[in-house]
Amino acid sequence: MVREVAVVVTNSSTYNMINKMPFFKAFFVLLITVNSMLMSAVAGTLPVDSVDILYHRYDGGGMEIDGPFILLRKSIGTQVSVNGHYYIDSVSAASIDVVANASEYTEERTEISAGVDFLHEKTMISTGYTNSEENDFEAKSAFLSIGQDFFGDLTKLTMGYARGWDEVGQIESDFSEDVDRQIYKLGVSQVLTKNALMGLDVETISDEGYLNNPYRSYRYFDPADENNFLTAREIYPETRTSTAVAVRGLYYLPYRASIKGEYRYFSDSWGIDAHTYEVLYVHPFGRQWTFEGRVRRYSQTSADFYSDIFSHEGANDFLARDKELSTYTGITYGGGVTYELGQGVIPHVNKLKLTLLVDYLKYEYDNFRDVTAGNGELAAGTEPFYEFDAWVTRASITFEY
Amino acid sequence: MKTHLIIGLLLLSLVGMSGCSGIKPWVKPYERNNLADPIMSLDRHGAAGSYIHHVYQAREGARGAEGGAGGGCGCN
Numbered sequence: 001m002v003r004e005v006a007v008v009v010t011n012s013s014t015y016n017m018i019n020k021m022p023f024f025k026a027f028f029v030l031l032i033t034v035n036s037m038l039m040s041a042v043a044g045t046l047p048v049d050s051v052d053i054l055y056h057r058y059d060g061g062g063m064e065i066d067g068p069f070i071l072l073r074k075s076i077g078t079q080v081s082v083n084g085h086y087y088i089d090s091v092s093a094a095s096i097d098v099v100a101n102a103s104e105y106t107e108e109r110t111e112i113s114a115g116v117d118f119l120h121e122k123t124m125i126s127t128g129y130t131n132s133e134e135n136d137f138e139a140k141s142a143f144l145s146i147g148q149d150f151f152g153d154l155t156k157l158t159m160g161y162a163r164g165w166d167e168v169g170q171i172e173s174d175f176s177e178d179v180d181r182q183i184y185k186l187g188v189s190q191v192l193t194k195n196a197l198m199g200l201d202v203e204t205i206s207d208e209g210y211l212n213n214p215y216r217s218y219r220y221f222d223p224a225d226e227n228n229f230l231t232a233r234e235i236y237p238e239t240r241t242s243t244a245v246a247v248r249g250l251y252y253l254p255y256r257a258s259i260k261g262e263y264r265y266f267s268d269s270w271g272i273d274a275h276t277y278e279v280l281y282v283h284p285f286g287r288q289w290t291f292e293g294r295v296r297r298y299s300q301t302s303a304d305f306y307s308d309i310f311s312h313e314g315a316n317d318f319l320a321r322d323k324e325l326s327t328y329t330g331i332t333y334g335g336g337v338t339y340e341l342g343q344g345v346i347p348h349v350n351k352l353k354l355t356l357l358v359d360y361l362k363y364e365y366d367n368f369r370d371v372t373a374g375n376g377e378l379a380a381g382t383e384p385f386y387e388f389d390a391w392v393t394r395a396s397i398t399f400e401y
Numbered sequence: 402m403k404t405h406l407i408i409g410l411l412l413l414s415l416v417g418m419s420g421c422s423g424i425k426p427w428v429k430p431y432e433r434n435n436l437a438d439p440i441m442s443l444d445r446h447g448a449a450g451s452y453i454h455h456v457y458q459a460r461e462g463a464r465g466a467e468g469g470a471g472g473g474c475g476c477n
Contacts, residue, residue, distance in 0.1 A: 054449050
């Protein structure tokens with residue numbers, strides 16, 4: 001990836017090249033050009049040295065997932081900061097997908113990452129590598145991003161590119177398929193007034209390969225008895241391209257508190273359109289306590305090839321009954337509290353922060369039915385629509401030193 | 402089509418920045434007390450923030466543009 005950048009930087013006829021080169025090359029030409037134009041801007045700073053230890057728990061919809069997430073940051077000199085994280089999901093699964101298609105199971109996902117932030121003159125370059133493993137899935141990814149503050153530090157521009165390589169397997173079988181992923185990100189945050197700032201993020205992701213979940217199946221009416229259904233393995237397209245655009249605004253209220261509003265629009269080549277709205281209110285009490293509350297609403301339309309039940313086997317070229325591809329709405333109500341201790345309380349620690357965040361999530365599906373309802377006595381396609389709720393708990397302790 | 406959108410946005414950024422090089426910061430450094438308050442960060446929760454994005458990505462069809470960079474006063 002770095003070699004690719006070096007190649008394009010040496011070519012001066014940037015714009016003539018754009019139409020003649022693959023997109024990722026064009027992206028980096030522009031990325032380097034933008035940064036060279038901004039060399040007179042003011043620099044950012046390296047991340048603060050810190051240890052962040054999080055315990056996370058998800059409980060709902062038949063799934064229990066918990067584990068630690070540890071994030072370390074350490075600067076080396078004044079130009080380099082390294083970071084790494086270690087993250088475990090311990091999963092106990094009896095969700096509707098599992099109950100409908102397979103047996104309950106437990107498994108563990110382990111993710112590790114290493115990254116470097118490099119402050120060169122007035123540009124922050126970040127790169128990193130992540131590896132995630134579970135017994136039937138492996139994901140590797142690498143990213144490179146460049147960020148810069150300019151206009152007297154009122155504007156921050158960030159651009160990034162990432163590649164991902166997944167290996168999809170299936171337990172107790174030789175099944176193995178690959179997925180390649182490319183991610184392009186562009187982010188701008190802008191100070192508007194002495195009390196307001198906003199952010200704009202655009203992200204395009206393209207996947208190519210085996211995009212099914214090998215454990216999930218679609219269902220179709222049993223030709224021998226239309227009150228029953230039969231199942232077969234889902235068939236997905238082998239490519240997917242999505243674009244998400246998000247706008248965020250943050251305002252400092254006349255008293256010491258802030259309110260954040262956020263909207264994200266999402267669209268992909270499978271026909272899914274999604275809207276996400278979020279409002280967050282943060283209210284400190286003194287220097288040590290901060291309380292927050294948020295509401296988030298998510299809604300999406302179905303993928304073109306989704307159906308809760310198909311008329312017959314092989315009804316279309318692509319067939320899916322994955323509930324994440326259906327039409328549904330999700331709402332989150334969240335609350336949290338942070339307690340901060342400043343310098344001098346613990347030797348060599350500049351700041352100690354304790355945080356507890358609790359969220360309640362509820363999802364209601366408009367065209368995904370609960371096949372487990374009615375003890376199997378309901379006619380196929382007449383079952384009630386599925387819904388579930390979940391609690392998400394995050395408890396963390398952060399040391400800045 | 403989507404890639405053209407990204408290229409378009411990048412080009413707009415270039416044009417915008419080159420045309421605005423004469424603009425002076427309209428919020429002076431001494432006016433940034435409120436922006437410097439930690440409650441004005443777009444991503445206050447570090448690892449906890451990353452985790453909740455992961456929760457949503459696993460349960461929702463949409464993905465990307467979760468943000469996280471920026472905010473604050475730019476005081477450095």
